[in-house]
Amino acid sequence: MKLFTYRGKRVRVFHRKLKGITWFIWWFPFLLAISFYSYLHLEELKVHPLPQGYFLGAGLLFSLIFSWFINRVCYRKMLFFQKLNSLRILSRFLLENNLYLVKKVRRENKIIEKITLPQVYIKQSRYKIEVSFILEGNKFQDRFLNLGATLEVMFNGDFRNKTFDNRFIKYEIAINRIDSRITIDEVKVKGSKLQLMKDVSWDYIEEPHLLIGGGTGGGKTVVLMTIIYALAKIGFVDICDPKNSDLAGLKKIPVFHGRVYTSKEDIINCFKENVEFMEKRYERMSTSPRFQAGKNFTHYDMKPKFILVDEWAALMAKIDRDYSQQSELMEYLSQLVLEGRQAGVFIIFAMQRPDGEFIKTALRDNFMKRLSVGHLESTGYDMMFGDANKTKEFKKLDEINGVKVKGRGYIANNGELAGEFFSPYVPLDQGFSFYDAYSKIPIMEFEGEEFSVFEEYKPPLETIDPIEEEETIENESNKRPLKEFADEQNLKMPTLRKIIYLLTEQGIIFERTVSAILVDPFQEKLLLEILSQFEEGGRRSYPKAVEATIVHHGLGQGQGQA
Known part of the structure; x- marks a missing residue:
């Protein structure tokens, strides 16, 4: 003592x-x-x-x-x-x-x-x-x-x-909370912790499910896109945008192909598929030779799965008069919120204010991390942060030291005191593009039978000239999943994905489905030749091996596309 x-x-x-x-x-x-x-x-x-x-x-x-x-x-x-x-x-x-x-x-x-x-x-x-x-x-x-x-x-x-x-x-x-603000390049996931400020993180395993609130113009969309940018690198992200606005455009980006939903039917189906995915994952965990009671998905080397909904209230408004759809959706949501943590399925909701009219209080209480940006009314803060913050003075600050600040708000674990929060700084005024950043994120392969519940992504139909139709059909029939090629040649998938990423930067496009990267015979030849160049170069640089192979074949900037 x-x-x-x-x-x-x-x-x-x-x-x-x-x-x-x-x-x-x-x-x-x-x-x-x-x-x-x-x-x-x-x-x-x-x-x-x-x-x-x-x-x-x-x-x-x-x-x-x-x-x-x-x-x-x-x-x-x-x-x-x-x-x-x-x-x-x-x-x-x-x-x-x-x-x-x-x-x-x-x-x-x-x-x-x-x-x-x-x-x-x-x-x-x-x-x-x-x-x-x-x-x-x-x-x-x-x-x-x-x-x-x-x-x-x-x-x-x-x-x-x-x-x-x-x-x-x-x-x-x-005090001096703004000094703990970080940039988007520092927003990374370490273990299960998503870094949001120097001393603030979201541990999605210990604090499952994230609830984001904020009024129009407060910076909520930028926070969402920043979170997506970090999570898409370590797990699978399904994006639901019932307003069909900012996030809907992400469907054109390879890493989100087939994982962006806008119509009410598609969003409900997304929740249904994820419930089936969760159940299959639990089944796979329980039958695993490594099974141990109480262990979560990380023990079985499984990746986390995130379902993000921008403006849940807009979705509920769309199905306001359809009680069967409401009941179905709330049933799926309840299962995911209450049972998803151990299987690695997490919900992220963004709303202007988490009104009990749109999300049941009992479910809202299971969102263990709460984050607000911009300014809310006192009732909005009460809904976000609960009775533990009844006496807290939520200050409205638009300027700090004479400089206008966006993305300021509050963050807390459910039932705890809220702390001042500054969203990661994104240099949009200096030309930063979320879409360019997302395009560079490598696609993760679906590994595990639980992924079979997701419908195969079907890209929009494009007009094909009759002269090229026969050649296209022939090329399609020659393509096969990258994993099949890797198994046949006894190659490592991470190495091949890295090479494909470098080739994509040079304009050589690989076709992707929701669950796999497809390669044709010529692309297989390219991959093998690059690996050979890498070995001959003393195993020093993949970019140099890619460059040498491209020069040898006279490819680049759109040539050699699948």
Whole structure:
């Protein structure tokens, strides 16, 4: 057991004047210099008082302004001075709210009132402030128990936690949250954690299912597309866009072929297929030689599956009068939300506000991660973050330090205090394109019999010239899945996918279905030749092997397409 716990600096009465004290400290060297100058030129000052007086007065005024400016910059930029300012703010708060004790002391036949503050300590780092208040039944105890929202506003921070530590109650306030913002390149999945800020992540296994709320123009779509960008690299993503708007255009991108749904019938079928997928995966897990009770899908080397719905309320509005479709959809949703975690099936819902009219409260409570962007009304925050945040002050901030900020909101685990959130920065104004970024994501092969439940993707019919029709049919009949070719040649699928990605960048297109990459005899020859070039080059560079093979065949930029 510790005999002493460091709680930070104790708040004193004189701390309310700290800004003035530090200003005087900065000014004092100038005052000494001016006084010394006056002493050296005392006789001249007596003879010519006006010129010397103007000069000294100007020096005093300049030194006052200059020291005030230095003082202001230090309080804004330096952590030490920010700590002093927090002491000043807290001291003034205690005094102005009568949270102090008065003792009467007799001095020289006079009675003087001496003000003393209760034991209040503050500890501050770059990103966190901890304030500890003494309890022990003192006269201010009841008021000290409910200061979270007050401290949050006072320090322009984010109230995160309240704990009882022996004789004290301690409040944790997060500050400077925007400094923890990351860029889209830093949004990655490590293990089962999707990094959203430097110190904020979504662990989709421990916190299954994500609920996103936000009004129009708050940055909800950009957050969704950022999340898709990270998840599509490590798992399978089904995208449902009942509004047929931003996300509907992703169906043209290879990695999402056959996995984007817009009509109500297709979306309901998507949920149905994923329920069947989940059940087959559970069956496969239970019959596996590696089966262990309580283990989830990662134990069996299975990839996660995400079902993302943008504007669930729009979908419910489409089937508002069709009670059979409503019942069917809610049944599938309930199964996935309640049973999907262990099988690796996760739901992501985006809504302007998670109204109980569109999603049952019992189901909503099973979305363990909550995220809002933009500004919501108080009822919207209540629906998003629940009773645990009833007293939280949800601040509306459109600008920080004079700069307009988008993508600001709040994030929390269900039932916990919400914290300030800044969505990853996406440089759209510098030419970043989500569609280009998605196009570079390699396609994952469907491995496992549970994927057989998904319907084969059928691309839109294209007009074929009669002269080319016979040749096209012949080429189609010669194509086979990449996995079949890999097994025949005893090659590794990840290596072949890497080479195909490099060839695609050079304009050589491979046909893809929802479950496989198809190769024709010429493409098989190319792949084998590239592997041969790689071996001859000392196994140093796949890009160089690809380049040498393309030059040898005179291909590139659209030639040699399947």
